Amino acid sequence: MFVVPRQGGELAVGGPAEQVTEVWLANRRLSEHTRAAYRRDVSAWLAWCSERGADPLRASFLEVNAYARGLEARELAPSTVARKLSGLSSWYDFLMKIRAVDTNPVAGADRPFVSRDHSATLGLAADEVDALIERARAAGTRHHAVMTILADLGLRVGELVGLDLGDVGWERGHRTVRFVGKGGKQRRRALTPAASAALDAYLQVRGDGDGPLFMTSTGGRLDRHAVFRLLRRLAAEAGIAEADRLSPHSLRHAFATAARAEGVALEDVQDAMGHADPRTTRRYDRDRHNLDRDPAYMIAAARARRAGA
Template structure:
């Protein structure tokens, strides 16, 4: 049977203005197909909407008739929910993200005239400190310790693991971007070694590979080609693969980062993630004097405020502009 498309859900007017025969699940399928999303984000959005629909079923309420009062009640339920992974209550940021997904879902239904208004618009959402990130960051010295641990890894996967670490630490890639790269995406461009990938929102992006990063990647690919008995230029498929040749997935990267952190003796190793290296990339780049807009472009952020939140050293008093202003004044005085 053919799956319904968005055009199938444009309502044939009924008393409630809802498409005849269309269910909330049908709307969800159409909504997700209509968005440029990574598979990871698509799955997360589906879980968020499914959670809402399950709650609605539990209180015997039609989600297509929900009001902001119902969304408020749902939000309070979420705030009292314990995360099965952490054993702690859902954070305000998590609750806000779930409500944001529902807002996007309802906005889609409004455009299809399946509901008269978006009930999330007037809901009481959690207040989020936009200057805070729950991700545990790493100092440059801690990142160096990860590289030492990776280089000392005797496993056959050691060269690949070092390549994973280099791409995360030196480029600040998101884990979804990292695992999506194919061998064909690595090449040369205007005198630079480069890598192309699909960024957040489905945007095609490219980044330069520093010499050490390129050498690490070349060593991994050379060893992989030798094991396969083919020239390097005949390799194809995913860039990062398992022992069986399958594409390395995000879960394996999470495990790898934590194992290297444990081997390196880093504190809170069991709470680190690939995103910790992305935060470290931003902090180190800014500490080395890279302009905010260049870091923003490198990380693929639409809003510079997001980039600033990744900069863990932004409140360091050593970086207070007062010092530079005073130094410049002193230099002018001396010159005069």
């Protein structure tokens, strides 16, 4: 039974803290990856408080600031520190709702600035994506299907590994995959002919049994860490520079850049990627500052056409 902790009462790692955290997470539409990250973030904060004899139910923004500066001292990226504080702030918002605390100490804390115009993710050029997919083709049907779907659809790795065989289907002549996106939103995407062909080749090996779409050799679900390692290995074998810095998110960035370079409207790319804010989509577009895309050229070309008409 869940018991609301009283203000000023003991709240440490384990016991009531875990109960509070699980109830909080149960009330949020989150992916399992995000839930796990939030659990770690709250546990780290509670451990920090315990080491210093601080009561998390009486913490002020001063303690949160000290905690944040400690994270920065570990040379964590500003975006990582901001994400950890954001999760902690949501946890305190929940504590306010159940009247365990009166205020949210994270709300007044000094959070690191994170530019919406920059991402630390290392992107991939179009020819590098092509080389990666070709290397994956030679490495096996599952590897080829995984890399092709990530590249052609720009899915998050959690969305990919969360697919079950039953999520693959047909709609109005389109081969599709259905999945739960960020924020618990039900989404669907169309598979490209290349992705569909790669998937069919893999399914001939996998078989038609129910369960995870992408399976390990032992029949378990392929996890994000395996995809992470696979991408780096294939990139290194393909001769891609800085292969050890790549991640599945690099293909997501490459998708956004390629789509915009081919003239796909920003709002369509935003919808495809499941972004709530178009500024996020723009940040993924690594070519957005390319002067070749300066609208001045299109305006001048239109003026020239009118003059020659």
